[in-house]
Amino acid sequence: MGTIAKIHELLETKQISCEELTKQYLDEINKANGELNAYVLVTDKQALETAKAVDKKIADGEKIGMLEGVPMTLKDNLSTKEIETTCCSKILKGYKPIYDATVWEILKSQNAVLLGKTNMDEFAMGSSCETSCFGGATNPHNTKHCSGGSSGGVASAVGGNIAAYGLGSDTGGSIRQPASFCGIVGLKPTYGTVSRYGLIAYASSLDQIGPITKSVEDASIVYDVISQYDPKDSTSQGKKGPNTFDTLNNDIKGMKIGIPKEYFEGVRDDVKEAIFASLKIFEDMGAQIVHFDLPAVKYALPVYYIIACAEASSNLGRYDGIRYGYKTAHYNGTHDMVCRTRSEGFGEEVKRRILLGTYVLSAGYYDAYYKKAQNLRGTIVSAFNKAFECCDVILAPTVPMTAFEMGHAVSDPIETYLTDICTVPVNIAGLPGVSVPCGFNAKGMPIGMQFIGKKFGEAQILNAAYKYQQAAGENFKDTKWGVKL
Amino acid sequence: MVTREDVENIALLSKLFVPEEELDALTKDMQEIIDFADTINNASVDEECFDNINNLSNVLREDEVVKSYPSEEILKNAPEQAEQHFLVRNRE
Numbered sequence: 001m002g003t004i005a006k007i008h009e010l011l012e013t014k015q016i017s018c019e020e021l022t023k024q025y026l027d028e029i030n031k032a033n034g035e036l037n038a039y040v041l042v043t044d045k046q047a048l049e050t051a052k053a054v055d056k057k058i059a060d061g062e063k064i065g066m067l068e069g070v071p072m073t074l075k076d077n078l079s080t081k082e083i084e085t086t087c088c089s090k091i092l093k094g095y096k097p098i099y100d101a102t103v104w105e106i107l108k109s110q111n112a113v114l115l116g117k118t119n120m121d122e123f124a125m126g127s128s129c130e131t132s133c134f135g136g137a138t139n140p141h142n143t144k145h146c147s148g149g150s151s152g153g154v155a156s157a158v159g160g161n162i163a164a165y166g167l168g169s170d171t172g173g174s175i176r177q178p179a180s181f182c183g184i185v186g187l188k189p190t191y192g193t194v195s196r197y198g199l200i201a202y203a204s205s206l207d208q209i210g211p212i213t214k215s216v217e218d219a220s221i222v223y224d225v226i227s228q229y230d231p232k233d234s235t236s237q238g239k240k241g242p243n244t245f246d247t248l249n250n251d252i253k254g255m256k257i258g259i260p261k262e263y264f265e266g267v268r269d270d271v272k273e274a275i276f277a278s279l280k281i282f283e284d285m286g287a288q289i290v291h292f293d294l295p296a297v298k299y300a301l302p303v304y305y306i307i308a309c310a311e312a313s314s315n316l317g318r319y320d321g322i323r324y325g326y327k328t329a330h331y332n333g334t335h336d337m338v339c340r341t342r343s344e345g346f347g348e349e350v351k352r353r354i355l356l357g358t359y360v361l362s363a364g365y366y367d368a369y370y371k372k373a374q375n376l377r378g379t380i381v382s383a384f385n386k387a388f389e390c391c392d393v394i395l396a397p398t399v400p401m402t403a404f405e406m407g408h409a410v411s412d413p414i415e416t417y418l419t420d421i422c423t424v425p426v427n428i429a430g431l432p433g434v435s436v437p438c439g440f441n442a443k444g445m446p447i448g449m450q451f452i453g454k455k456f457g458e459a460q461i462l463n464a465a466y467k468y469q470q471a472a473g474e475n476f477k478d479t480k481w482g483v484k485l
Numbered sequence: 486m487v488t489r490e491d492v493e494n495i496a497l498l499s500k501l502f503v504p505e506e507e508l509d510a511l512t513k514d515m516q517e518i519i520d521f522a523d524t525i526n527n528a529s530v531d532e533e534c535f536d537n538i539n540n541l542s543n544v545l546r547e548d549e550v551v552k553s554y555p556s557e558e559i560l561k562n563a564p565e566q567a568e569q570h571f572l573v574r575n576r577e
Contacts (some may be wrong), residue, residue: 098558120496191539205539234544302522313499322571327564335500337574343502351501355492355511356518358499371523375530376536412516414521430539 161482
């Protein structure tokens, strides 16, 4: 199924050259992208150059690293030097960063083959990828359905086999939700473990970069490489402890898996059934299932929207038509220029969130909304700390439903916000979470579940997720698209 | 209660123009979102645990000149420039 380990083996044993492999991916992108709309930019020239360099290394008998020569993609909010980075917004069209995001700098130094930049909701604001100025990416399992969002393009590309893996960002579920919708794995690491330098900001206290992959093993491989301390990000801490890869296969006998009641309220039956079926598998492996209440999470969603929009209204103040990006053609004075630039450059959802953020930060409303939300954020953190006194990892749905049809999300903002209900608590508390496929519904659409860990508990959640995949199978279904390896 | 005037005022603070014909629909949307946000007012907060959820502390560095980017590089992305500077607006 084209995992990193498989590709590494093919390259190392010279069963395929990196150039040949890269060309296969580029050909398949050509064939599939008209319908999947996963890529907004294909970087074929650079990809082939890197591939040739890798082939030379292999021909010279040098050893290659695990990620070396593996064709991959980056969400279009990750800065790539000299390569257009737009956040899928009209306001950043044509913007070519003069530096690389730290995560890309790390991967580039390991000769990762960048196939291109992938589609996303504009400035990562959305849950279906459809707020993108390029139109949404579709779901490789059924292109009438959305890919999820905001990292929809990465998930569509990885699920559709036109990238081996990709990096996305997760502010309120933007890695885990599209991974769940597209039937693959998405890891949102602990806040601070992966450098955010070069990630174009949405809500800085919630944003985190992480891998979207075909298997838990792949997620672990990529996470171990990108989780490094970075002095360029003042919130960076790097990973604590050894590589997660070393403990993937540890016995989980005696591990306490917590099931929080509130996470299952309003969740569709097909999703619930798939997750409850997995509990039997854990019990057979000797894990202990602990049911408990976590009432604080019912406030997580409004707290998330207040904090995220407040931070966004500040972060997006930088788009003023002066230093980069779009500038209006006709204006009358500076104020008029800035207002026209922003009104013409931003899409509807981005404007809505800027306005909401400005509202909750404005005089008279600050205490009732922003300050109250920050205090509740503390309450939610305490509730999770307490929960982890009675369990080692938490298991919950990633999304209350499977991928909805294209066009559905756009109609009702509140209803769309509700799809994030299971993913946002992790961002609010700064915890790690990994979404893993756990089956398909009657219509053949993938279902995902997430493991939530303590701060810096990536090794534990990846261990639990890996053991699940070993016992239950990977629940990965090849789609009609992409490279077949 | 979110009024049309509220929306006009925050649009001004946000440096966004809202066309007259969109104002009613946007006011309605904002009211719905604010009603939803209002659910937090039912929650009781036991303690003042304001901010610093992510255990951050200030990161300082020595006050030394470090290498930066040449201005030509930075200006490459400017929509308009003049005499090695960003051009904010043309003179009337």
